[in-house]
Amino acid sequence: MRASLFITCYNDTLFPETGRAVVRLLERLGVELEFNPQQTCCGQMHANTGFRREAFAQAKRFIQIYRDAETVVAPSSSCVAMMRDQYPGLIEELGDDALRKEFEALLPRIYELSEFLIDRLGVEDVGSYFPHRVAYHASCHGVRALHLGERPYRLLAKVRGLELVPIPNAERCCGFGGTFSVKNAEVSSAMLAAKLQDVVSTRAEYCTALDNSCLMHLGGTMHRQYVGMKTIHLAEILANSEADNERFPVEAIR
Amino acid sequence: MNTSSRQGILERVRSATGAAAPARIAEAYAALPRDYVRQGTMTHEACLDRMIERLREYDAEVVETAPEQLLAAIGAQLEASGKRVFVAPEGLPSEWLIPGFDWKVDRGLATAEIEAADGVVTAAFCGIADSGTIALHHSPAEGRRVLTLLPDWHLCVLRASQVVETLPEYFSRCPQPPALATYISGPSATADIEMTRIKGVHGPRFLHVLLVHDDSIF
Amino acid sequence: MSSVDPDRVILDPRFAPPFPQAALPVLRNPQLRKNVAHAIDVIQGKRGKLVAEKTDWQTLRAAASDLRTHVLENLGEYLVQFEERCTAAGGVVHWAADAAEARSIILDLLRQENANEVIKIKTMTSAEIQLNPFLEANGVNVFETDLAEIILQLGEEEPSHIVVPALHVNRSQVREIFARRMGLKNLSDDPKELTNAARTYLRQKFLTIPTAIGGANSLIAETGSVAVVESEGNGRMCLTLPRTLITLAGIEKVIPRFHDLEVILQLLARSATGERMNPYTSLWTGVVPGDGPQKFHVVLLDNGRSSILAKPKQRQTLKCIRCAACMNACPVYRQTGGHAYGSVYPGPIGAILTPQLMNMQHAQSLPFASSLCGACYEVCPVKINIPEVLLELRSQVVNQERKQAGRIFDPLDLGLRIANFLFAGAGRFHAAQRMGRIGARLFTRKDGWIHSLPSVGAKWTQTRDLRGLPPQNFHEWWAARRKEAK
Numbered sequence: 001m002r003a004s005l006f007i008t009c010y011n012d013t014l015f016p017e018t019g020r021a022v023v024r025l026l027e028r029l030g031v032e033l034e035f036n037p038q039q040t041c042c043g044q045m046h047a048n049t050g051f052r053r054e055a056f057a058q059a060k061r062f063i064q065i066y067r068d069a070e071t072v073v074a075p076s077s078s079c080v081a082m083m084r085d086q087y088p089g090l091i092e093e094l095g096d097d098a099l100r101k102e103f104e105a106l107l108p109r110i111y112e113l114s115e116f117l118i119d120r121l122g123v124e125d126v127g128s129y130f131p132h133r134v135a136y137h138a139s140c141h142g143v144r145a146l147h148l149g150e151r152p153y154r155l156l157a158k159v160r161g162l163e164l165v166p167i168p169n170a171e172r173c174c175g176f177g178g179t180f181s182v183k184n185a186e187v188s189s190a191m192l193a194a195k196l197q198d199v200v201s202t203r204a205e206y207c208t209a210l211d212n213s214c215l216m217h218l219g220g221t222m223h224r225q226y227v228g229m230k231t232i233h234l235a236e237i238l239a240n241s242e243a244d245n246e247r248f249p250v251e252a253i254r
Numbered sequence: 255m256n257t258s259s260r261q262g263i264l265e266r267v268r269s270a271t272g273a274a275a276p277a278r279i280a281e282a283y284a285a286l287p288r289d290y291v292r293q294g295t296m297t298h299e300a301c302l303d304r305m306i307e308r309l310r311e312y313d314a315e316v317v318e319t320a321p322e323q324l325l326a327a328i329g330a331q332l333e334a335s336g337k338r339v340f341v342a343p344e345g346l347p348s349e350w351l352i353p354g355f356d357w358k359v360d361r362g363l364a365t366a367e368i369e370a371a372d373g374v375v376t377a378a379f380c381g382i383a384d385s386g387t388i389a390l391h392h393s394p395a396e397g398r399r400v401l402t403l404l405p406d407w408h409l410c411v412l413r414a415s416q417v418v419e420t421l422p423e424y425f426s427r428c429p430q431p432p433a434l435a436t437y438i439s440g441p442s443a444t445a446d447i448e449m450t451r452i453k454g455v456h457g458p459r460f461l462h463v464l465l466v467h468d469d470s471i472f
Numbered sequence: 473m474s475s476v477d478p479d480r481v482i483l484d485p486r487f488a489p490p491f492p493q494a495a496l497p498v499l500r501n502p503q504l505r506k507n508v509a510h511a512i513d514v515i516q517g518k519r520g521k522l523v524a525e526k527t528d529w530q531t532l533r534a535a536a537s538d539l540r541t542h543v544l545e546n547l548g549e550y551l552v553q554f555e556e557r558c559t560a561a562g563g564v565v566h567w568a569a570d571a572a573e574a575r576s577i578i579l580d581l582l583r584q585e586n587a588n589e590v591i592k593i594k595t596m597t598s599a600e601i602q603l604n605p606f607l608e609a610n611g612v613n614v615f616e617t618d619l620a621e622i623i624l625q626l627g628e629e630e631p632s633h634i635v636v637p638a639l640h641v642n643r644s645q646v647r648e649i650f651a652r653r654m655g656l657k658n659l660s661d662d663p664k665e666l667t668n669a670a671r672t673y674l675r676q677k678f679l680t681i682p683t684a685i686g687g688a689n690s691l692i693a694e695t696g697s698v699a700v701v702e703s704e705g706n707g708r709m710c711l712t713l714p715r716t717l718i719t720l721a722g723i724e725k726v727i728p729r730f731h732d733l734e735v736i737l738q739l740l741a742r743s744a745t746g747e748r749m750n751p752y753t754s755l756w757t758g759v760v761p762g763d764g765p766q767k768f769h770v771v772l773l774d775n776g777r778s779s780i781l782a783k784p785k786q787r788q789t790l791k792c793i794r795c796a797a798c799m800n801a802c803p804v805y806r807q808t809g810g811h812a813y814g815s816v817y818p819g820p821i822g823a824i825l826t827p828q829l830m831n832m833q834h835a836q837s838l839p840f841a842s843s844l845c846g847a848c849y850e851v852c853p854v855k856i857n858i859p860e861v862l863l864e865l866r867s868q869v870v871n872q873e874r875k876q877a878g879r880i881f882d883p884l885d886l887g888l889r890i891a892n893f894l895f896a897g898a899g900r901f902h903a904a905q906r907m908g909r910i911g912a913r914l915f916t917r918k919d920g921w922i923h924s925l926p927s928v929g930a931k932w933t934q935t936r937d938l939r940g941l942p943p944q945n946f947h948e949w950w951a952a953r954r955k956e957a958k
Contacts, residue, residue: 009895012946013905014939019946035950040895046888048844050866054892061896086863144846173803177843182884184492184841185931190499190807191843192935220936223921260567263723263774267548270782279546283728286538289531290735308748362762365679365713385749398763399712399754403705422734431695431730433561433757434764437737439749442705446620446636447663448507448643449514455619455667456674457705457752 003116004034004069006062008076009041015212021239022075022113028241029121038065044082047090049179056094059087063103071120072110075235077210078178080112081145112142113235114151114210124154129242131161135204136234137195137218139211140173152210152234159237165202172198176217192221199229206232292426294384294419301383301419306465308386312440313453314461321468324411328352328375331409331462337372341401345394350375350411360401368400373407374458379432380424381417387439388412388463389424391432399436408458413468481630481811484602485830488814490837495812504640508632508809511639512800518746519797519851526742536735537855540791543726544781550693550726551772557696561758563768570775571601577771578603578685578718579610585716585767587612587683593700593707594618595687596634596794597720597773599816600829603685614685615677617706619670626653632810634817635744635796640809674706684710684765688721689793690736691770694729697757698770701740701750711754717765722773724781724790736793739853743795776829785864789824791854796821798848798858804841813838820848824861832868839865883928902947909941916940 003026007019026033043058062083066072074080084107091100117123136156142148156164175181175191182188199207199218207222209215212233219231274282294301306316319327329352332340339356341363351357358371377395378388388410390396402408418424442457453459482488498504523529543550555565568574582590590607592614598604604614604625616625620638624631627649631637638646647661650669659669686707690699698719700707711717727736733755741750759768780786799805799819810818815826815835823842827835839862848858873879880886894904915922922938924930932938944952 007946009901013908013941016942016944016946016949020949023950035947037947037951038898040898040901041891043895046892048863048866049884049888050839050863050868050870051888051892052867052870054888057892058895089860140843140845140847144850171847173843173845173847175803175843177845179884179888180840180843182928182931184495184804185934186492186499187495187804187807187841188843189935191803194803194807216938217936220932220938223937223939224923224935259569259573259774262569263567263772263778264548264551266774266778267551267723267781270778270787271545271547273548274546276549279549282542282546286535286542287531288535290528290535290738291531369679382749387749392763399708400763403708403712421738425731425734428730431692431697432755433695433697433760435753435755436708437749437753437755438751439747439753440751442703442751444619444667444704445514445745446618446623446638447641447646447666449511449636449639450643450663452663452667455671455704455706456678456709 001030001071001121002032002034003071003073004036004066006039006042006066006072006074006079007035008074008079011075011212014216015233018075018212018233018235021233021236022073024244025126025235025239026073028239029123029126031121034069036065036069042079042082044079044086045178047082047086052090053094055086056090059090060095060099063087063099063106067102067106069106069109071116072106073113073116074110075113075210075233076212077112077139077142077146077148078213080110081141083107083110085145112146112148112210114148114155115146117155117238118151125158126155126238127241128159128238129161130159130237130240132205133163133165133203134206134208134237135165135167135199135202137167137174137199137207137209137214138170139209139214142210143171148210155234155238162237165204167202168198174214174217176214178213181217192217196221196227200227204229206230206237208232208234208237210234290422291420292422294423296383296419298414302414302417302465304419305381305383305386305417308383309463312386312461314386314440314463316463316465318465318467321466324464324466325349325352327464328409328411331464335373335407337407339371339373341368341371341374341397341405343376343395343397343401346375346377346397347395360397365400365404368404371405373409374401374405375409376402376411378410378412378416380427381412382421382424383417383419384421385439387421387437390436390438392434392436399434402436402438403457406458407460407462409462409464411464411466413466415468482814483599483630483811483816485815485826485835488835491812491814491841492837494814495808498808498812503642504809505807507640507642509806511633511636512806515636515746515800519742519800522742522746522748532735532738533853533855536739536793536853537791539727539732539735540793540854541788543728544724544787544790547723547726547781550728551723553693554691554696554726557694558758558770559696561696563696563758563770566769566771568771568773568775574601574720574771574773574775575603575606578720579607579612581716581718581769582607582612582683585683587716589613589615589681590683590685591615591617591677591681591710591714592621592684593686593702593710594621594637595685595720596631596816597687597722598685599631601720601773601775603720615674615681617674617677617710619667619704622670622673623649626650630811631816632818633796633799634794640811678706678709678713682715683718684714684716685718685720686710688719688725689740690733691721691726692730692733693726695757697730697755699733699753699755701737701753703745703751705752708752708754711756712764714765716767716769718769718771720771720773722775723777724792740793740795743797743851743853776831779831780828786824786828786861788856789821789828789861791856792821792825793854795853797851797853801847801851803845803847804843813841820858821856824858824865827865832865832872836869836872839869887928905945909943912941
């Protein structure tokens with residue numbers, strides 16, 4: 001099984017440990033991973049802020065880079081949602097028939113991480129060990145765009161030592177929303193404050209999710225307010241095995 | 255000025271959508287999917303129980319009665335109300351005008367007279383169990399709309415054969431759309447103040463339903 | 473405690489401050505935020521239970537969506553059919569191209585009746601055309617009869633929700649308004665007593681004022697009938713007691729046949745108030761001798777709807793049945809309430825409808841007043857893909873702004889254009905990452921985190937820290953690992 005990793009622009013720059021965890025995890029599961037160094041961004045930030053021409057340029061580049069990949073895996077549900085929900089419209093508006101055909105052939109081969117594990121590899125128990133109390137934040141793109149449903153929960157259920165605590169109002173948006181977090185910073189912060197209350201009420205040690213975007217928003221305010229909780233991408237929990245727990249300890253401060 | 259606005263609006267609308275021929279529109283309409291529940295699955299008994307349950311959830315008083323006992327039941331309701339002056343629609347069966355009360359039959363009652371009355375007695379067109387809704391088509395036995403609006407107390411005689419489970423079944427009982435209809439699902443209510451539901455803002459605060467177990471299937 | 477907002481609420485999109493600015497006073501008002509959250513929690517809770525029990529909920533949504541789409545595709549023919557049937561039944565149908573024309577038609581009708589007073593049923597369409605101030609200025613006393621509208625009218629407040637317009641006002645605020653304006657010194661804040669006060673206040677008006685103005689939930693083309701859905705009974709009063717009734721309705725309100733109500737009505741009350749059916753629904757056709765108003769006028773309003781109809785990606789906006797489920801589900805609305813949207817149509821539907829009704833000349837901040845979480849689309853009974861329309865409108869706003877000279881220096885826009893340049897090539901992207909890492913060191917504190925950034929970044933660091941850029945990013949790690957392996 002071969003897969004090409006789309007790390008995403010923000011994970012590459014800000015959360016390389018998530019990428020390293022994905023590599024560790026998938027290689028442990030016998031996946032032969034490729035990484036195309038030409039990759040940059042899927043175009044979501046631009047599309048969501050109304051810069052469609054620019055978003056299209058990035059979409060086109062993405063499609064061309066990955067057109068021959070057997071499978072593409074991305075540890076980011078919002079980026080995969082971008083491809084499924086917005087690429088078709090962008091291509092129809094600004095692309096041509098050839099690009100559309102290429103994209104239609106590629107699309108079924110693109111997976112968000114939890115989809116890749118459950119649907120493509122057919123595994124739930126990925127050999128993980130994470131002896132901590134964990135709250136799972138269901139990011140909006142995962143819930144409503146990708147309809148991930150039970151997938152993340154099934155993966156978490158198989159992590160040895162992990163105590164999963166539900167977050168009240170689990171499906172309510174954390175308020176990140178990409179550039180919304182700066183264009184409507186105060187409202188975003190109000191939504192964040194409400195979400196923080198719900199997350200903190202779980203008394204979990206870690207808040208995890210499938211998107212570092214939500215986690216940097218939540219984690220950023222946790223850090224600012226000295227809240228006794230850390231954020232961690234689900235890939236890093238899944239990558240952690242008993243052996244790894246010794247060699248690659250989960251980072252002390254996130 | 256208005257005819258040119260009419261023309262302008264229709265032109266803009268038609269150029270926005272294209273204008274299909276009526277036959278095509280009818281075809282497209284007929285082809286619209288209707289996969290929702292159009293026929294209930296409850297037995298008639300369960301359906302009546304559901305209707306009663308829903309009515310009582312709305313604090314309507316429901317009394318079941320056999321057809322032979324109907325007049326006695328009406329009398330009992332009127333007596334229990336402690337009221338005297340009742341409005342009756344012109345087409346209400348005359349036997350229902352139980353003696354001992356002050357009946358104002360509506361042959362063109364003035365609004366003030368209706369306002370001064372204590373209550374009203376009517377028939378109904380249909381009951382929809384799913385939502386506890388009473389549908390009035392304002393036939394002669396159901397009366398003008400104002401009759402079931404101004405008096406504070408409404409006794410509604412609903413036959414079991416008039417009760418259906420679902421809203422689509424009510425509509426299937428209307429081969430001709432009614433010119434007037436009122437669907438009552440409980441006494442009036444508002445939740446405008448802190449979402450606290452208060453009953454009886456305008457419209458009758460007291461709804462009494464006599465469910466008559468007539469066996470005839472509609 | 474006065475309920476009048478110290479920062480005056482402006483619900484005119486031409487003059488309202490942009491959303492991020494308008495939201496600020498609201499965010500600082502704990503009472504209002506509590507009122508809003510309480511109200512929507514109640515409705516959402518009730519709605520949730522009813523949706524869970526309704527096994528055909530999704531098929532009903534699909535049917536409603538297809539039905540409304542079909543109507544919009546053939547709107548002209550259905551409108552003409554409605555007009556024919558309504559006229560044949562004794563109604564008079566008027567067509568208003570815009571708000572000004574609608575106001576003037578209505579005033580003319582009132583003048584023909586020598587009406588200097590009207591009773592009104594709540595209709596957001598009349599708020600859209602700013603009818604009340606216009607009538608008042610022309611010597612007509614307008615008496616709102618819906619409890620929420622009375623609260624707003626007497627309290628000189630603006631609506632903040634399309635179904636529960638006074639949800640931002642709590643009971644003690646209502647008590648204060650009624651005590652002051654109805655002269656009821658000993659009024660308590662018990663909602664029952666407050667409601668009773670409203671009932672008494674209105675009874676005589678219903679019985680004596682011969683002219684009423686209302687709206688419509690549905691216009692039925694097949695029969696020329698109108699359907700109005702309500703809870704309190706004030707609608708029934710206004711629809712049956714007066715001599716003359718004027719119904720104002722947007723052209724998109726039409727549905728093909730009477731039977732189509734079976735779809736709409738099953739969805740509407742569950743979505744709007746969390747009930748299986750609202751207390752009263754009234755249906756009437758033209759003029760019925762001996763029953764109800766003997767003069768009946770319908771004013772069909774365009775006011776920008778035909779332009780929305782013409783835009784394929786945006787047309788779905790007009791499917792709306794005004795249930796407000798979207799704003800009840802919206803995490804943004806939950807924090808800001810309706811006034812921040814600067815429009816009588818707030819929340820997710822308002823964010824797309826308002827700028828479109830303004831032909832994208834105003835309210836351009838509204839399409840951005842969303843985190844694109846999709847909760848609105850999930851609950852919309854007619855399946856309007858609100859996020860899709862938001863994105864389309866965002867791109868239209870950006871294209872407008874591209875033409876503005878000064879815009880090129882807006883820090884966020886500039887940042888996005890630079891980012892786009894960098895994303896076009898791995899070499900540039902990687903170089904920028906390296907430079908960014910160096911630059912970020914300026915802002916990174918000893919704990920490895922950034923606590924304060926300039927310009928657009930300051931909006932982030934207002935309330936959040938940002939972890940400093942790691943010394944080795946992912947692609948560098950991958951390249952190094954590959955080198956080691958060789």
